[in-house]
Amino acid sequence: MLDIEIQPADDSQKRPKPEDENKLVFGTVFSDHMFIMNYDEGKGWHSARIVPYHPLSLDPATMVLHYGQGIFEGLKAYRCHDGRVNLFRPGKNWERFNRSARRMCMPEIDPDFQTHALEQLLRLDVDWIPKKKGTSLYIRPTMLATEAALGVRPAKQYVYYIITSPVGPYYPEGFNPVKIYVTDKYVRAVRGGVGEAKTLGNYAASLYAAEEAKKKGYTQVLWLDGVERRYVEEVGTMNIFFRIGDELITPPLTGSILPGITRDSVIHLAKHWGIPVHERPITIGEVIEKAKTGELKECFGTGTAAVISPVGELYYKGETCVINNGTVGEWSKRFYDEIVGIQYGEKNDPFGWIHQVPIN
Ligand SMILES: *Cc1c(COP(=O)(O)O)cnc(C)c1O
Numbered sequence: 540m541l542d543i544e545i546q547p548a549d550d551s552q553k554r555p556k557p558e559d560e561n562k563l564v565f566g567t568v569f570s571d572h573m574f575i576m577n578y579d580e581g582k583g584w585h586s587a588r589i590v591p592y593h594p595l596s597l598d599p600a601t602m603v604l605h606y607g608q609g610i611f612e613g614l615k616a617y618r619c620h621d622g623r624v625n626l627f628r629p630g631k632n633w634e635r636f637n638r639s640a641r642r643m644c645m646p647e648i649d650p651d652f653q654t655h656a657l658e659q660l661l662r663l664d665v666d667w668i669p670k671k672k673g674t675s676l677y678i679r680p681t682m683l684a685t686e687a688a689l690g691v692r693p694a695k696q697y698v699y700y701i702i703t704s705p706v707g708p709y710y711p712e713g714f715n716p717v718k719i720y721v722t723d724k725y726v727r728a729v730r731g732g733v734g735e736a737k738t739l740g741n742y743a744a745s746l747y748a749a750e751e752a753k754k755k756g757y758t759q760v761l762w763l764d765g766v767e768r769r770y771v772e773e774v775g776t777m778n779i780f781f782r783i784g785d786e787l788i789t790p791p792l793t794g795s796i797l798p799g800i801t802r803d804s805v806i807h808l809a810k811h812w813g814i815p816v817h818e819r820p821i822t823i824g825e826v827i828e829k830a831k832t833g834e835l836k837e838c839f840g841t842g843t844a845a846v847i848s849p850v851g852e853l854y855y856k857g858e859t860c861v862i863n864n865g866t867v868g869e870w871s872k873r874f875y876d877e878i879v880g881i882q883y884g885e886k887n888d889p890f891g892w893i894h895q896v897p898i899n
Contacts (some may be wrong), residue, residue: 540652541576543659548572548591558654560671563707565844566826569665570676570703574660577685578646579598580695581876589660592624598687602694608684609739610639613843614800616661616703616896618668619884624661624896627882629654631800636680639736641886644693644699645682653680658896660701665898672883673708677844709845714867714875716851719774720752720825727773727795729765733793734772741797742776749775749855757854759840761823766796769822777840777848778802783829783871784836801841805874807890830860847875857882 542808548571551832557568569592576587612632617625633650640647647649657678661668668676680701684694725748728741732812738873748760759775771790773779778799792798829835830853832884840848849866880886881893 540649540655541584543574543641543656544586544588545659545663546590547663548586548872552591553591556667559646560669561707561711562707563669563705563893565706566677566704567670568704570664570705572663573703574656574658576656576699578697578699584646584648584699586799587656589656589663589886595698595700598684600687600689602684602686603739604636604686605689606691607738607740608643608645608683608694608741610636610643610645610682611735611737611739612636613680613737614678614680615706615843615882616668617675617882617884618670620672621884624668624898625884626657626894626896627878628800628804629657629891629894631803635734635737635798635800636682639738640682642733642736643738643774645684646697648682648699654894657701658676660703661896662898664703666788667705667706669705669707669753671708673879674874675706677704677706679704681775683849707803714847714872716862716865716867717758718756718852719759719761719854720755720757721763721853722748722752723763723768723823723857724748725760726765726768727762730769732765732795735792735797737797743839745776755854761853763823769824771818771823771826772796774840774848774850777842779850780837780839780841781821781826781835782837782868783834787814787870787888788819789818791818797841799841801843801846802879804878804892805841805847806879808874811889826853827858827860835870836863837872838862839868839874841874846878847871849864 571594579585612630633653637647681698685698686694686696689879752760761773764770838850849867849871
């Protein structure tokens with residue numbers, strides 16, 4: 540395994556820590572240190588180091604800035620009430636990172652090294668992991684093509700880094716359902732494209748539709764498939780689930796959907812609890828029809844940031860349909876409580892999802 544050189548921040552390089560853990564705004568404050576390493580074709584990964592957080596210096600011709608060859612991950616470190624620090628299924632993030640890397644013609648990183656590098660970083664910045672219930676340290680591993688050259692081809696040089704950011708509870712005012720706009724005008728991804736990779740361009744591509752939805756008073760966009768614009772794919776940057784009667788339905792992973800780790804965890808829990816769960820195509824027509832007959836009892840998004848995001852209202856083609864009277868459903872709450880309970884070490888972990896970080 541590569542050696543990691545550690546250069547701790549001196550007092551002048553330390554960053555102001557947020558004083559009020561209730562007022563953390565997502566993704567705005569970053570901790571004292573970052574992990575960083577470089578890749579050169581023929582040489583592989585090298586120069587692994589943990590250094591004070593600092594700006595990158597990039598040549599204007601840097602390939603990622605022109606052609607978008609870049610990927611990232613998102614996970615969190617949770618502090619338990621007894622001081623332990625937990626990661627939730629980090630191996631899944633490293634697996635997905637390497638899948639994204641392959642799809643984008645980028646070099647892979649050894650998953651064990653990923654865990655090791657992250658642990659070293661967390662150990663140094665342990666005081667940045669907030670303590671209040673519901674808070675966490677958001678972790679953003681990122682890889683970018685850094686070769687300075689124009690021309691569309693895979694780069695020969697890359698940088699990989701991990702930055703971390705303390706974040707507040709996702710639901711400071713309580714667990715509230717959101718209003719969703721179903722777009723049949725714009726699509727997020729198509730089969731055969733890069734929708735299943737956590738790659739930069741997917742998020743730029745989603746902005747316009749999200750802004751339109753916001754102007755109309757909706758929080759997020761529900762994406763339909765790129766070909767027929769009938770099949771439900773995702774909601775915002777989350778996977779989506781429907782409770783129809785007493786069954787749980789989520790669209791299958793057919794290439795255009797991001798394989799969420801929270802999605803996988805909900806499927807696991809449902810099976811464990813004896814809830815019938817189906818990964819099958821579901822059209823927006825079926826969703827609207829089942830909402831009208833009352834069979835659609837719940838709808839929720841899943842992702843690391845919110846864990847579970849209940850949907851209280853859907854707008855589609857001039858019609859509004861309210862789900863579960865706009866209140867949080869029983870299953871949404873149950874999945875939320877269970878996953879959050881496991882993450883913070885307050886509930887049993889029957890699947891071995893927790894990776895405890897050795898911090899002392
Ligand atoms: C990251 C992401 C998700 C959720 O994945 P988790 O692993 O559950 O956080 C879902 N959809 C998109 C588009 C994403 O980028």
